[in-house]
Amino acid sequence: MAADLIFYTNPMSRGRIVRWMLEEVAAPYETVLLDYATTMKDDAYRAINPMMKVPAIVHLGHVVTEGAAICAYLAEAFPEAGLAPTAEERADYYRWMFFAAGPVESAVVDKAMGVTPSDQQQRMAGYGHFDLVMRVLEEAVGRHDHIAGDRFTAADVYVGSAIHFYGQFGMLPKSARFDAYLARLYARPAFQRAVAIDDALLAPAG
Template structure:
């Protein structure tokens, strides 16, 4: 039995965490949960009472939320070299949490048809959708990877947001986004993770 257990569904944000685990090169056990049943029942509710995936349990400690899982794995498995160097640290944390906060909120609200008024933009953490997308475009176009010239755990999370946005049409097609996605999807870790999740989907069909 591995020291880390990964709880997921291949049609969820669990794909982000799977990618991170594959990049980290960690040995892990996988528990696939169903939205309608096992995700909302014990024993999983004791792992994550939010009844959402993904989650990991490593040496008896639970981590939920994809951005947190990415950051945790980078620190817990330093041999993979996915954490930030000193010169990368500011951009690493800035864009990791920008993706988990403003990007996630702006894209979700737009998908739900929620458009804050000018007055309401002062209340929401992202301001307005167009500005968030423009800032993200500048960030991914400034360097080959989000924190500089080297792939880090922040790219797993930021990159997944961009990939989902391009795949589902929740972000506009722009050259900087497409080039960034191409660099990320060429990685062996990404391909392994995608193949594992796609195999689970195919087996259940």
């Protein structure tokens, strides 16, 4: 019998974001590991995500893709975990989660690919330019202990994962605010469990 919650991932992917979120939610889930060259392109997985990308989840027969969407969905689907926003937190929760999913990711990826928008192109680019995005992100994580206020929420999973991942590869400027924010997140048992699980999955290939 199929599990109620199935997680499709590869340990060398953005699936690590969702692994962390799933560990925070603490609901039982089944993991399906996919390989970039084979199973991620198979018809069976294309039926779940035609983009042939991970992560994806199937919960009670419903497919959710895109990391930020999965984090927001799981927070609402499992309210007992306390990761969805309160009324007071809601504006910053959605604002910064999708800022990380949109302007931050676009700015970092463009920079990594050597794309620097001209002054004219910056009007078209949703993020303007890289330095502006980084200043705004740094200010956002420095306002409170967590991105939506003083309490950890699913938005911290997504925003924190972005800062963690891009920072590991030297794609973000050095920032004491980023470091302090990440230190609070790294101390979370669910983060530590998630890292251990995915690192163990990498071990055989190492």
